[in-house]
């Protein structure tokens with residue numbers, strides 16, 4: 001049985017967040033005394049260089065609260081993160097992490113150094129190259145943000161570990177596994193590697209920032225911040241993510257990192273294996289939480305129609321919008337399919353080649369202006385009308 005603590009937290013006030021995280025840890029029997037003398041990896045979500053209130057990144061006050069708990073209990077925190085496209089320095093600066101890291105003396109790992117980690121019962125990958133710094137720590141505290149995600153439906157504890165894979169390697173993986181199900185299986189392979197690939201195995205605590213979540217067109221700036229008032233803590237990432245999906249009132253069957261995860265023998269195999277401590281899911285449930293626009297029938301169609309036709313007729317596409325676009329070309333940098341070119345003369349947005357586009361939505365994820373919207377395909381409009 002996996003225990004998950006669900007506690008209410010109304011605001012990003014340091015004292016409140018810290019007390020609530022400690023309360024949640026206590027509810028599942030996690031004793032912070034285990035940090036004493038340990039090097040503790042802190043893995044926030046710093047997706048890109050965006051402001052803390054965007055709902056896109058782990059809030060700096062939340063990160064600080066976790067770091068202070070580690071320090072208060074004699075641990076040595078090390079920040080390990082690899083943003084999708086921005087440099088870590090820019091992402092930390094924009095999200096307000098710089099003064100925290102300076103004041104508290106938190107080490108920041110060099111994420112360019114990688115080391116190979118083997119997967120347990122892999123489906124697609126037998127190993128991953130992740131930031132080597134994880135190997136030099138004793139305990140890992142994963143500090144994700146709860147967000148919707150146009151490819152994987154949601155992103156929380158399991159998906160946040162993808163940030164352990166340095167920079168552009170992430171985009172290459174999107175290219176290899178463009179579909180929602182296969183991409184999610186790859187993320188689950190990585191989760192399996194974190195569970196069993198270290199020798200000796202490392203203790204991993206997941207502390208989910210859902211005080212303000214992101215709804216709609218997540219996980220980047222196209223999504224909308226939504227006050228959710230929750231902190232979710234557990235040592236089983238699948239269980240943490242399941243509880244997050246439940247409080248958002250979303251359908252966990254559409255979240256393959258949760259649903260397929262139950263079938264992977266990582267620990268919890270169904271909701272019956274999860275014990276929620278603290279608040280009840282019903283008491284914390286959000287009304288009208290907006291899911292991402294996701295193609296429920298895409299996987300089915302992908303098997304039965306030539307990919308190109310299927311894409312054009314049935315799958316939504318990312319569309320850059322004036323006047324929000326500033327032509328920063330971060331979308332072009334991240335695009336694993338090289339489907340984005342500079343704007344032509346007189347045009348104010350980059351040019352997207354939808355024949356090449358694999359619909360990974362990385363461009364939308366990294367766009368700092370929220371300038372990429374998702375446009376439905378003709379058949380989707382038709383089916384909707386019908």
Ligand code: SF4
Pocket residue numbers: 320321324325326327328329330331332349350366367368369370371372
């Ligand atoms: S769409 Fe977004 S990421 Fe792409 S160039 Fe415009 S502002 Fe930059």
Ligand code: SF4
Pocket residue numbers: 318331334335336337338339340352356357358359360361362363364
């Ligand atoms: S254009 Fe956007 S959605 Fe299409 S492949 Fe490139 S990054 Fe992915």
